[in-house]
Amino acid sequence: MSFLxxxxxxxxxxxxHVVHDFNMDIEKGEFVSFLGPSGCxxxxxxxxxxxxxxxxxxxxVINGRDQNSLKPNQRNIGMVxxxxxxxxxxxxxDNVAFGLKVAGTDKSETDARxxxxxxxxxxxxxxxxxxYQLSGGQQQRVALARAIAVKPQVLLLDEPLSALDAKxxxxxxxxxxxxxxxxxxxxxxxxxDQEEAxxxxxxxxxxxxxxxxxxxxxxxxxxxxxxxxxxxxxxxLSIIEGKVADPAAGAVTIGNQQIALKDPIAGMKGGDSISLxxxxxAGSIAEGAKxxxxxxxxxxxxxxxxxxxxxxxRVGGDVISFxxxxxxxxxxxxxxxxVTLRFAAKxxxxxxx
Amino acid sequence: MKKIWAWGALVFGLxxxxxxxxxxxxxxxxxxxxxxxxxxxxxxxADPRFQETFTYSVMQALFTILFGVLLxxxxxxxxxxxxPRLRPVIEFITLLPLVIPAIVIVFGYIRLYNTSSWLPLxxxxxGTNILLMFGYATLALPYMYRAVDTxxxxxxxxxxxxxxxxxxxxxxxxxxxxILPNVLVAVLSGAFLTFAIVIGxxxxxxxxxxxxxxxxxxxxxxxxAYEPAALAVIAFGITWGCLGLIQLVSRFQxxxxxxA
Numbered sequence: 001m002s003f004l005x006x007x008x009x010x011x012x013x014x015x016x017h018v019v020h021d022f023n024m025d026i027e028k029g030e031f032v033s034f035l036g037p038s039g040c041x042x043x044x045x046x047x048x049x050x051x052x053x054x055x056x057x058x059x060x061v062i063n064g065r066d067q068n069s070l071k072p073n074q075r076n077i078g079m080v081x082x083x084x085x086x087x088x089x090x091x092x093x094d095n096v097a098f099g100l101k102v103a104g105t106d107k108s109e110t111d112a113r114x115x116x117x118x119x120x121x122x123x124x125x126x127x128x129x130x131x132y133q134l135s136g137g138q139q140q141r142v143a144l145a146r147a148i149a150v151k152p153q154v155l156l157l158d159e160p161l162s163a164l165d166a167k168x169x170x171x172x173x174x175x176x177x178x179x180x181x182x183x184x185x186x187x188x189x190x191x192x193d194q195e196e197a198x199x200x201x202x203x204x205x206x207x208x209x210x211x212x213x214x215x216x217x218x219x220x221x222x223x224x225x226x227x228x229x230x231x232x233x234x235x236x237l238s239i240i241e242g243k244v245a246d247p248a249a250g251a252v253t254i255g256n257q258q259i260a261l262k263d264p265i266a267g268m269k270g271g272d273s274i275s276l277x278x279x280x281x282a283g284s285i286a287e288g289a290k291x292x293x294x295x296x297x298x299x300x301x302x303x304x305x306x307x308x309x310x311x312x313x314r315v316g317g318d319v320i321s322f323x324x325x326x327x328x329x330x331x332x333x334x335x336x337x338x339v340t341l342r343f344a345a346k347x348x349x350x351x352x353x
Numbered sequence: 354m355k356k357i358w359a360w361g362a363l364v365f366g367l368x369x370x371x372x373x374x375x376x377x378x379x380x381x382x383x384x385x386x387x388x389x390x391x392x393x394x395x396x397x398x399a400d401p402r403f404q405e406t407f408t409y410s411v412m413q414a415l416f417t418i419l420f421g422v423l424l425x426x427x428x429x430x431x432x433x434x435x436x437p438r439l440r441p442v443i444e445f446i447t448l449l450p451l452v453i454p455a456i457v458i459v460f461g462y463i464r465l466y467n468t469s470s471w472l473p474l475x476x477x478x479x480g481t482n483i484l485l486m487f488g489y490a491t492l493a494l495p496y497m498y499r500a501v502d503t504x505x506x507x508x509x510x511x512x513x514x515x516x517x518x519x520x521x522x523x524x525x526x527x528x529x530x531x532i533l534p535n536v537l538v539a540v541l542s543g544a545f546l547t548f549a550i551v552i553g554x555x556x557x558x559x560x561x562x563x564x565x566x567x568x569x570x571x572x573x574x575x576x577x578a579y580e581p582a583a584l585a586v587i588a589f590g591i592t593w594g595c596l597g598l599i600q601l602v603s604r605f606q607x608x609x610x611x612x613a
Binding site: 074 | 434509515
């Protein structure tokens with residue numbers, strides 16, 4: 001039986017349905033990210049786990065215990081907020097000690113635990129500082145220490161890195177993951193940043209309009225998106241529209257060119273519209289590039305991104321993006337060039353709506 | 354040219370405000386014929402009625418502040434957290450004491466809580482004292498509510514509440530350990546304003562026949578020449594002292610400066 005179980009969760013605010021029939025089982029010690037754009041319902045699901053919102057219907061169970069009837073302060077859940085939410089009237093030590101004091105832990109044990117937590121986030125030397133005397137990154141680390149000091153059943157992270165600058169975000173997310181693995185805390189992380197989700201999660205739930213479009217490991221989500229939304233939201237997959245020419249042979253017509261997919265196309269007949277996706281790193285226009293499939297097209301634009309060069313190629317009515325490593329000896333293509341993009345048929349994904 | 358008018362307006366305003374005060378202070382020091390002295394002040398301080406009424410009003414002020422804090426802080430907090438749509442209604446209600454004269458309020462009290470009513474508060478001294486304290490709390494409500502509400506605006510009430518809840522805290526702990534300490538400066542501002550109002554209030558105390566400082570000032574003013582002026586200067590001193598304390602405690606805030 002899973003440690004955290006969300007069954008048929010629905011949430012409506014008046015006539016607006018924010019979460020539709022959300023189901024998810026999370027194992028103990030797992031790090032799961034809810035990924036999606038603003039307004040997709042990811043934070044609402046998190047807040048329902050925390051008890052700040054009540055599901056309109058459905059069941060939340062943690063460690064075999066039904067949580068629906070429990071108040072937020074009875075759930076033993078640690079939460080880290082985007083806005084840090086450190087108590088301004090308390091110093092770092094007192095912030096971290098707050099939950100322990102509320103639980104009635106004796107002073108010596110509280111002090112030892114606070115020391116341990118501050119050691120974990122490497123901020124022992126700032127124990128006497130007040131929140132306004134800390135940087136954003138330091139405040140969020142204190143918020144993390146405060147949340148885990150009470151040994152919560154589940155740790156909830158509500159876009160904890162969004163208010164930080166890029167460099168701090170990367171280092172702090174690695175720190176969060178390291179601490180989570182070290183302590184083995186079951187963690188739910190909400191983010192709209194796909195790179196964040198891909199880099200630290202055991203599993204990702206891609207949410208769209210209140211539904212879980214796909215649940216899978218970062219590898220699965222990135223490499224085999226199951227819906228058009230997941231394909232477009234995660235990574236920079238190019239969507240190519242075509243027509244099925246011969247389902248049995250996996251033949252598809254794109255513009256006036258025909259290619260063959262790796263497998264026969266199930267459930268479709270000749271003339272049906274089909275959406276295919278291609279990752280930017282799957283194709284190449286270099287001389288002697290490998291690949292059993294080719295599409296000719298015209299270069300629309302080229303962007304120099306440092307280590308890679310991203311080229312946008314018009315094929316039929318669609319634009320395909322692909323990346324190639326920067327090679328100082330080879331000039332990048334320019335707009336208007338006619339080139340042939342080669343890739344393996346296995347890299348072409350069939351996208352369902 | 355514009356600057357001259359601005360300075361002129363400022364000087365006029367200052368003179369308009371300070372000249373009567375200077376005149377009154379000057380008069381209060383002229384009890385002894387032909388020389389300045391503090392005789393009037395000495396007489397006031399030596400008067401047992403002054404000590405009695407001042408002590409009574411100070412005690413009333415302290416209880417009013419306590420009651421006001423217990424009433425206003427949870428109310429303003431709850432309105433901000435759970436009933437933001439009701440804020441204009443609550444603000445309107447808290448402003449009513451400014452437009453309803455104190456005499457109307459106290460007549461209402463006397464009518465509602467007289468000895469033949471179901472709650473005969475005016476039937477005993479303690480009951481009347483409690484009634485007067487409620488009356489003072491009503492008069493101070495616009496100032497106390499605004500001060501606390503402004504204080505609450507400077508903190509993220511909802512997120513701090515949720516953070517405390519997620520750490521196991523109940524409502525009482527959240528109010529006592531998180532909300533109140535973070536709006537303490539605002540509460541103290543409201544408290545000092547309440548203190549100043551209670552010390553100078555006349556109508557309610559007189560009509561409820563309680564030995565407060567306001568009626569004592571009026572009584573003295575009707576029967577003496579120099580002492581009322583001295584008493585007025587003392588009352589001003591108390592009010593300004595309160596305003597000075599508001600400024601002082603604002604500097605002791607340990608948390609972050611308020612958000613713009």
